[in-house]
Amino acid sequence: MENSVVSPLTGSKNIAVVETFSVDQIVREWQDLLRIDISSEFEGKDISKFDLYRCNDTNLLFFHPQLEGSPFIYQGLQDGFEWYYVExxxxxxxxxxxxxxxxxxxxxxxxxxxxxxxxxxxxxxxxxxxxxxxxxxxxxxxxxxxxxxxxxxxxxxxxxxxxxxxxxxxxxxxxxxxxxxxxxxxxxxxxxxxxxxxxxxxxxxxxxxxxxxxxxxxxxxxxxxxxxxxxxxxxxxxxxxxxxxLNHWHTESWLNENMKFYRNNKWYGNLLFNRVSVRVLRKILNSRMRSIFRGxxxxxxxxxxx
CATH class of the missing domain: 3.40.50.150 (Vaccinia Virus protein VP39)
Structure with a gap:
């Protein structure tokens, strides 16, 4: 852990690393999933990875180093996806x-x-x-x-x-x-x-x-x-x-993230998310009943x- 890293909410060093994400992975996923090349965001910056930290005093999760995106990425999201700026x-x-x-x-x-x-x-x-x-x-x-x-x-x-x-x-x-x-x-x-x-x-x-x-x-x-x-x-x-x-924009994300987590981490995951239950869940998620789930x-x- 870098000694200079502190919680951006408290200034405390009572923090812990939760996960690490490589810049190469992030750039690749933006390109593959969103069709936006964000490699220019990192030009001239000595950043190869981002560590996700938890502030143990507040439970805030934050990334280090800090890098706020330029207007380019927001324009790309706005131009490419109707769900990004919803009125x-x-x-x-x-x-x-x-x-x-x-x-x-x-x-x-x-x-x-x-x-x-x-x-x-x-x-x-x-x-x-x-x-x-x-x-x-x-x-x-x-x-x-x-x-x-x-x-x-x-x-x-x-x-x-x-x-x-x-x-x-x-x-x-x-x-x-x-x-x-x-x-x-x-x-x-x-x-x-x-x-x-x-x-x-x-x-x-x-x-x-x-x-x-x-x-x-x-x-x-x-x-x-x-x-x-x-x-x-x-x-x-x-x-x-x-x-x-749960909003209709997020139904597939909700299903995929829950299914992946439970199948990979719980012994009953494959029973909970089987071929039949997933079909039923999709019908629920594509109806007004999806509102019973938190979004x-x-x-x-x-x-x-x-």
Whole structure:
């Protein structure tokens, strides 16, 4: 273990290596599975592997070394896969109910403004912040208030500290999550809500090595256990937790990851996932009954206490 590696959430060295992924393997899987050549992401960088660590104090999973992906990979995913930027997300409907009586909202990582548009539709005052100039331009063309600016500039546009700050599917991409969360909490009004949605590390994702759930795409992996630790790290109180029902985009991944895990690790795996049961499961997964299974995302809401 490198002596310089610490938890990006606590700064502690109370960490342990969980798994190692080679850069060659990651580049090959992006090419084979996604038809995107990401070799340029590693040019000029002395990186041959990524170690996945666990922070033993918070259960946060994080990668070292840190390497945030360039706009190129996100554009490639957006252009190649309709599931990557979906305008109607499960978490949006949950959040809209929470913000209905709010005075103002600040969304971090708004993309081209899908949630901003929905919030405006219920007469919520909202400003969205985004780092992609292309996404900001698309939002501008749609007359949506999404801007390429700092947190403080976003607050200034609102005219006061927002009583809701939101980040949907953003935190897992950030190499320095401690600073990012501190900034969200700092600009949030006391008594306000911080809403965060991320892939759930305790979902079916935990069974497989999803190439999108590692650098240069994802930097960290989050679970409810980690979010519960926020109360000791920030002036926050956890007030709501929700889990996405299994989405139709993820049915094959859910089946394949569970089947592979149980067949390889449990004595009853081949009995549980046999030829007949897999056919039945596929029918269930392709129907509305799939909602009985837990899906991709965890939604958490906090209240700022001071």
């Amino acid at each position: 109607d997300k499960w978490e949006y409907e949950i959040a809209l109910k929470e913000i209905r009586n709010s005075k103002s909202c600040l969304e971090i990582g708004s993309g081209s403004g899908a949630f901003v548009k929905k919030a405006l539709g219920i007469n919520t005052k909202i400003v969205g912040l985004e780092t992609s100039s292309d996404a900001v331009e698309k939002a501008r063309q749609a007359n949506l208030p999404v801007y390429l600016m700092s947190f403080d500039e976003g607050v200034a546009m609102l005219g006061a500290q927002p009583d809701v700050v939101l980040a949907f599917q953003v935190l897992e991409h950030i190499a320095n999550p401690l600073h990012f969360v501190k900034e969200m909490v700092r600009v949030l009004a006391v008594g306000g809500k911080l809403i965060i949605c991320v892939p759930n590390a305790d979902s079916f994702y935990k069974y497989g090595g999803n190439v999108l759930d590692m650098p240069p795409h994802h930097q960290t992996r989050w679970s409810l256990e980690t979010f519960k630790k926020f109360e000791a790290l920030f002036p926050l109180k956890l007030t709501k937790v929700a889990y996405e029902p 991709h995302t965890i939604y958490v809401s906090f209240e700022k206490t001071q």
